[in-house]
Amino acid sequence: MRNAMPEAPTDRPERADAARNRRAILRATEELLARHRPEQISMEQVAAAAGVGKGTVFHRFGSRMGLMEALMAERALALTEAVTTGPPPLGPGAPPRERLLAFLDAIVDVVARNKGLMAALGHAASTAPKAAADPTEDPRTAHPVYGFWHGHIADLLAARRPDLDGETQAHLLLAGLQSQSVLRLLERGEGERVAAAVRTLAEALLTAA
Numbered sequence: 001m002r003n004a005m006p007e008a009p010t011d012r013p014e015r016a017d018a019a020r021n022r023r024a025i026l027r028a029t030e031e032l033l034a035r036h037r038p039e040q041i042s043m044e045q046v047a048a049a050a051g052v053g054k055g056t057v058f059h060r061f062g063s064r065m066g067l068m069e070a071l072m073a074e075r076a077l078a079l080t081e082a083v084t085t086g087p088p089p090l091g092p093g094a095p096p097r098e099r100l101l102a103f104l105d106a107i108v109d110v111v112a113r114n115k116g117l118m119a120a121l122g123h124a125a126s127t128a129p130k131a132a133a134d135p136t137e138d139p140r141t142a143h144p145v146y147g148f149w150h151g152h153i154a155d156l157l158a159a160r161r162p163d164l165d166g167e168t169q170a171h172l173l174l175a176g177l178q179s180q181s182v183l184r185l186l187e188r189g190e191g192e193r194v195a196a197a198v199r200t201l202a203e204a205l206l207t208a209a
Contacts, residue, residue: 022060
């Protein structure tokens with residue numbers, strides 16, 4: 001697979017106190033997102049709710065965007081592990097069509113259960129300064145979780161339909177899940193409706209001559 005699995009939030013062994021702080025910060029962020037709109041949450045609030053200093057939050061995550069990305073990576077890790085080492089149809093061993101449909105269902109489920117976080121990522125990305133190295137890059141699509149999801153979808157499309165532009169089609173399949181209209185559907189509990197629509201689009205790609 002072209003895109004490496006998103007790593008756990010740190011790739012080095014953590015000291016026990018650092019690990020406790022990290023868990024407390026992420027848990028506090030989750031709790032704040034459940035009660036407040038993303039733009040209403042400050043790093044100071046996160047630090048106070050976690051019982052750590054503001055400097056600890058900034059040192060560990062850098063910015064609100066970094067904090068939201070780390071939280072999303074943590075929540076997406078279980079899906080990543082299911083794809084790489086779990087049983088089929090999500091894991092290896094199933095035909096590309098079955099794996100793709102199962103993966104899209106799982107992504108919709110992750111997004112549906114994490115609507116506040118997805119909104120937070122969208123808001124943070126829209127207000128963050130563009131990276132100097134690539135001022136045209138959207139921070140949402142640059143995130144390693146998105147990169148892994150996109151790469152896996154593109155690979156499965158290519159395995160079933162090598163004639164397709166799988167790279168672009170994968171972006172299109174994922175783009176709708178970042179739209180405010182779809183997030184509002186998920187807020188109303190219409191996850192099954194969204195999943196069915198995404199499956200219909202994928203089926204059309206997989207079966208078209």
